[in-house]
Amino acid sequence: MLSTFSHKENSTVKVLRYIYDLINEGKLKPGSKLPAERKLAEELEVGRTHIRNAYAELEFYGIVKTYPQSGSMVAAIHHNALQGLISDIMSIENYDFLSLVETRLILEMEAARLACERADDKDIEALKHAHQDYIDNFQTPHRVEKDMIFHRVIAQASRNDVIKSMLLIITPDILSHYVRKDFCSTPLPTDKHEHQIIIDAIESRSSSKAVAAMRLHLDRLYTFAKNKKEEKFQ
Amino acid sequence: MLSTFSHKENSTVKVLRYIYDLINEGKLKPGSKLPAERKLAEELEVGRTHIRNAYAELEFYGIVKTYPQSGSMVAAIHHNALQGLISDIMSIENYDFLSLVETRLILEMEAARLACERADDKDIEALKHAHQDYIDNFQTPHRVEKDMIFHRVIAQASRNDVIKSMLLIITPDILSHYVRKDFCSTPLPTDKHEHQIIIDAIESRSSSKAVAAMRLHLDRLYTFAKNKKEEKFQ
DNA sequence: GATTATTAATTGGTCAACCAAAATTATTTT
């Protein structure tokens, strides 16, 4: 899940809210040192562990930087921006399915495009192998995960580690959504063909074909997500 | 920074390596329960805190799920995929600048495109306000952060929280790169104009124009990143 | 009085003990 911190959020969100208010009241200037862990723990009547978790989360998003034995510094950006960032972090949980799928689509298409430019012979080989593995497991419970691996190989060939990591982060969320709804529980033969088209496009270095093929391949999922959103509003 | 866990990685990476090996030796089956925190801490001769940090990181990426008082379960995907995921996580650090910029470009363009479809009057108003704020601070040290806010408003208008969060994650990394190289320390007047074009495109719901304008707006940064990569290989 | 050296207090990092919930085992009851 993207929201790692869901179960501890009761405490964490309390800390984030407090930091937010500190900035709001002008008691915490951007670029300055934020309260010591012990101090804040006592102030909020909460364990220091929770403060540390909250600070770690803020550090993940680049808002604070913790220096051992000297304290945690808040980013030197204007307080309006800071507040926006923090309130965003507080709301990070339960991404809607359509946003996840939309983002995956755009990242996968870019990965395919870059793969056309940068894939070497070894990548192509790995791609073919992953596809064969997928076909071999088409009627087994491993099909879904073999499909995941196929897409990961493409991301690998794109030579863009950021895209690779981001797909790594959102894919489990997507899976958890459509496993529940047992979408794609029945394997479609068209998937095999679509994979093959993507491989051919990458091998022939045709980025436009690769992107189009990837879009087509994910279109069923995309449509599913859109419909799900619509029926939610009815 | 995206690599939150950099300073504790000495211990964390040790744990991840161990889990990786467990899977490799077949001692840890996918879908099964992984070692209790105390057990593993003793085994690796390391504090339980480090085990908890490592498990938390694995949970962030959806590889494990921790249940209070009953243990942590590893995802029920095939061991090859599991190993790939873990080795990816171990290598998550020090993203190269080009990957970051490439990814930002693709996400910003998609955000602009979606904003054309979904922005309401309030969003347009916020966009204009953010731009005016940017202009007002054009000669001040706040220019960079005002630019950041402008882009955040677009992400907000896209109604895609995943894209918004991901931009939130990678932007600080990008900033830390080009602040070092004092790229864009001299403000270019074209930026003002480019922002205005983006606003007009979104207001007139012309997604193609908005995407093109965003691409143009980020082209200087993109070119900078590509050149930096080239000179790295010389 | 200013500067340096020394001491004390503060800080984040780490560890070990404790807590309540859950899972397991042993005991009792039927």
Place this chain on the structure above:
DNA sequence: AAAATAATTTTGGTTGACCAATTAATAATC
């Protein structure tokens, strides 16, 4: 023998104490 109950162990969650490094405050020196 099977089922229900009770005691025990194991589990992740939480807390407070300790550690080394840093910083601030104080004393000593010039």
